[in-house]
Amino acid sequence: MFADYYNYWVAIILMMLGFYIVISDANLIKKIIGLSIFQTSVFILFISMSKVEGGTAPILAEGITTYSNPLPHVLILTAIVVSVATTALGLAIIARIYREYGTVDENIIHDQDEEDEDNNEATG
């Protein structure tokens, strides 16, 4: 049982560690790091399923008959690119947030927004 699934189980634990960072950490950059850990671990899940026992990398060669499955590799190549594009965009937004708020701490930003809101109510 353990030998059959340990790859998947560890991948799941890794995913959850990343996921936990995303939803619990107050630092905006740390959240992005968590997101990238989360996604990379999902890639591990996909690549684990592509493995065939006794297979080799899916590059055609003489005398080899068993290859690992190329399709998950292709999907994950695409997903990696999507992931880095998201990271780049997220960091650009963070850079702007830092300029406007002077912080990358979710809580402080939240406090500043509340103050704005109160001022709005008072003057509006």
Add this chain to the structure above:
Amino acid sequence: MNKKRSLILREACNLIVPAVLLYALYVQFHGDYGPGGGFQAGVIFAAAIILYALVYGRKKTQKIFPASLVRYLISIGLLLYAGVGVASLFMGGNYLDYNVLAHNPQHGQHLGIFLIELGVGITVAAVMIMIFYMLDEYAD
């Protein structure tokens, strides 16, 4: 970034950057046979340029790769890729059907893959360089 860097750093950069650029081209055109392809090549190519910019400064790099040129290349790579698909439409195939691009299907496939990988490489390299320019300019 414009501080004078030590001679050693610049000499090392002069050696490394051309080698990395060559390697990027190898990865770009060798993706049919081994691991690699447009995306990885684009990233490596951009890495070389970014290394150059870190050593010699962004301004000097932008004399060789001006931001306006990079901005054009971002679009051109994607257009090249999508354009291959349009070409197959006009040559009687479905979108991105490479078989119709040349007189026999296998040549068509080779041509199609070569062109789209090139498109991927151009866009990815240009995008990475552009993001670096933007971040660097913003940090100033």
Add this chain to the structure above:
Amino acid sequence: MLTQHLAVLQVVVPLISAPLCALLPLAGSENKLGNKLAWLFATLVSLTTFIIALLIAKEVSDHGVISYQLGGWAPPWGIEYRIDHLSAYILLIVSAIACITMLAAQKSVEKEIAHEKISLFYSAFLLCLTGLLGVVVTGDAFNIFVFLEISSLSSYVLIALGNDRKALTASYQYLIMGTIGATFILIGIGLLYMLTGTLNIVDLQQRIPELLSSRTLHAAFAFFTVGISLKLALLPLHLWLPNAYAYAPSMITVFLSATATKVSLYILFRFFFGLFSNEITFEEFHLDKILIPLSILAILIASSVAVFQNNIKRMFAYSSVAQIGYMTLGIGLATKSGSIAGMLHLFNHAIIKGGLFLAMACIVFRTGSVQLSNFAGLGKRMPWTMAAILLLGLGLIGVPFTAGFISKWYLLIAALEQNNWLAATVIVGGSLLAVMYIWKIIEHAYFKIPISSASEGQVISEAPFTMLIPLWILVAANFYFGVNTSFSYGFANTAINTLFQ
């Protein structure tokens, strides 16, 4: 030659136009002509996609499902584009709203977006349109993920361009929640693929019934549902939506409110009834046990919160969360008539909410504010805009002869068919709450005298015709589809019937 390629052109035309728009001569300069050119270009592209969508709808009505093999590879080895009635219906909505948005956009965008960025802004808009259309036409599960991310990434950017700094935090929050959603969807796709070996939706549909006892399938279903619900902003996963809609540039709110969540809802329909089936979703997995309570809570909570908002864009945004609840309630009823009503509400709500946010764009264009207090006296100063808000508000409430009435009526009947009195009461109760928040606006606009200091120095005048005409097209549509339902109901009916087969 081009007719057989309609399916792919629907997506490829805006896809190619996006880089072209970024390349336009004069683009990126402060040149006004260049910016007009970019707007004209994006408008023509949107019109073209609308025409293609019309042709596709006709083709589907006449000859049934369109299947298109990308790259000439037969599915399941290649990616298939597959358009049935349901896809054609959503394509029409998305492309029509894109047209209306673009027709009205020019002046508003020029005022809200820095001039040197306008061509890039339109380019990002076209990318968003590409992504949304791409999700709807594709018949491949992984391809949905890719195009969903194109539309999401461009939405994050477009929202962040709002003038208030809160637009940035709203966009960031959306990015985090949206990416978590996308990753959940990716996990769901991975698990489904693992069980079946295929990514083609039709192929998956045929293989799923024999796997019903598989616990992996249950997990795949759960992850897919949660992932889509995040993108859909189904309560309690709606937290990103109110701020994103409230602080985005006006025209972006118009477009996204009428299309983005609708496309997510389309995926939900496709997934529950196309990929799985009505029987599996409700009789095996008992989704209604969760979906109905959540929908009811969405309607009640979001509508109540809307009543207390003083930022009107936020008010309408909360109202959107409530309306999404109506649509998922229709799905949750697990009957054909429920789903048809949900689909019909999707159609009508796109018109009404698109119109209301467009009216807000007019008000922001003239007054620069979305606060309730600012509405005092607007009934006289901007009579056409305020009349549009009033009439569209009637639609939102569901007064007879408006589009909103039709869909709520069908929803009510569907709920009563199931003897679900709770749902029926909530449908009516939600409308009463809508009366309360719409009244709040009307009262301020028509019966409050403006505080003199607010209007000093500038006289507020009616919005320009370029914005009023698209707005009134939507108002007219609100009444047209409130009286003549042969298209809106007829097409939704066929769409759901073919989907349920």
Add this chain to the structure above:
Amino acid sequence: MDIQTILDISLLTLLAVTAVILLRLQNLLAAVLLSGIYSLLSAALFVSLDAVDVAFTEAAVGAGLTTVLLLGAIAITGREQSVTRHSKLLPIAVTTVTAAALIYGTLDMPKFGDPMAPIHTYVAPRYIEMSGEEIGIPNIVTSVLASYRSYDTLGEVTVVFTAAIGVMLLLGGLRKPKNKEKNE
């Protein structure tokens, strides 16, 4: 246990250790570097799982590019630390439920490496058996990526393009004075 399994287990363990340290780290710079190490380790794991193309990309993108971007970002924002005020109960509950759902899902999965798993017997064999003839290049991943599923790749390039447009829109041209005032 053969070498392959031992390598697998040790890499996965290292990944888990890295992630746990990362979770507890207070220093942002160290966190960025560790996330680079995490990517490198997963690239190594991908090689051992026969996914050489993915490993190459993960190393170049995850370990290289993402790290550079993150370093650039903290150069702008500083390494300031945040103290979490919220209770950790909700995040712990959410991750536990999610993990439980996934673990439950693994129980009926095909076994790891099983050559008879559905994904190895349906669709994919065609790529392995026919791509040599139909496409004519040895790297099957390239064949699938650039031809059989080339439309996905077009979408992927579009995503990259979108990110570039986004970064230009967000960070470009900020130093020019704003030509309009925000109205309140």
